[in-house]
Amino acid sequence: QVQLVESGGGLVRPGGSLRLSCTASGFPLSDYYMSWIRQAPGKGLEWLSYIGFSGDTIYYADSVKGRFTVSRDNAKNSLFLQLDSLRADDTAVYYCARGHYELGCWGQGTLVTVSS
Amino acid sequence: EIVLTQSPGTLSLSPGERATLSCRASQSVSSSLAWYQRKPGQAPRLLISGASSRVSGIPDRFSGSGSGTDFTLTISRLEPEDFAVYYCQQYASSPGYTFGQGTNLEIK
Numbered sequence: 001q002v003q004l005v006e007s008g009g010g011l012v013r014p015g016g017s018l019r020l021s022c023t024a025s026g027f028p029l030s031d032y033y034m035s036w037i038r039q040a041p042g043k044g045l046e047w048l049s050y051i052g053f054s055g056d057t058i059y060y061a062d063s064v065k066g067r068f069t070v071s072r073d074n075a076k077n078s079l080f081l082q083l084d085s086l087r088a089d090d091t092a093v094y095y096c097a098r099g100h101y102e103l104g105c106w107g108q109g110t111l112v113t114v115s116s
Numbered sequence: 117e118i119v120l121t122q123s124p125g126t127l128s129l130s131p132g133e134r135a136t137l138s139c140r141a142s143q144s145v146s147s148s149l150a151w152y153q154r155k156p157g158q159a160p161r162l163l164i165s166g167a168s169s170r171v172s173g174i175p176d177r178f179s180g181s182g183s184g185t186d187f188t189l190t191i192s193r194l195e196p197e198d199f200a201v202y203y204c205q206q207y208a209s210s211p212g213y214t215f216g217q218g219t220n221l222e223i224k
Contacts, residue, residue, distance in 0.1 A: 004159075037215075044203070044215055044216070044217045044218060045160075045203060045205075045215040045218075046215070047205075047212075047213040047214065047215065059210070061212065062212075095159065095160075100207075100213075101148070101150075101165075101207040101213075102150040102162055102165035102166075102205070102207065103150070103152075103160070103162060103205070104162050104171070105159075105162075106159035106160050106161075107159055108158070108159050109159070
């Protein structure tokens with residue numbers, strides 16, 4: 001069964017850091033580009049980043065460029081998102097998804113709350 | 117950035133009726149448009165890619181059409197499980213892919 005499971009969310013103070021993980025099962029992560037998307041409370045979906053098969057191709061949305069870092073470990077079938085210099089407006093549910101054009105499989109999401 | 121505007125924001129219909137959801141792009145995205153369904157507590161599910169290609173396993177009552185700036189998701193006969201939020205997404209402008217704000221399809 002194809003599945004993505006995010007973890008690592010939580011409460012963090014403004015300026016703090018967090019590392020999100022996304023573990024894939026049912027398919028080889030190395031065969032797919034992978035993406036991160038978030039949804040803030042009461043807001044729409046926002047695409048954040050994608051990463052190529054081996055991590056050689058990476059793009060970020062302007063809103064997170066320079067603060068967030070995406071990476072992957074294909075041997076562990078895992079995707080990561082390092083969140084630094086967090087702000088209140090980064091509060092959201094963060095999703096990983098398979099693909100970078102159409103997103104064929106999504107995780108359930110992990111909640112990140114940035115608050116003092 | 118390409119802005120996607122979905123209409124209506126909320127659509128109230130009864131099971132068995134036909135649903136027509138719209139997604140308009142601020143500039144042409146050719147056929148680089150996908151539709152997703154989102155139910156409470158669940159991950160979004162891809163329904164349509166390439167504006168009109170139904171994903172494997174999606175019932176044929178779901179269909180997508182359009183190209184350029186105007187797109188439509190049609191659900192021919194609503195089933196109880198179809199009531200959800202629907203999002204469109206464009207992937208024409210790399211890397212700034214964007215989503216519409218969603219249409220809430222609710223039971224009348």
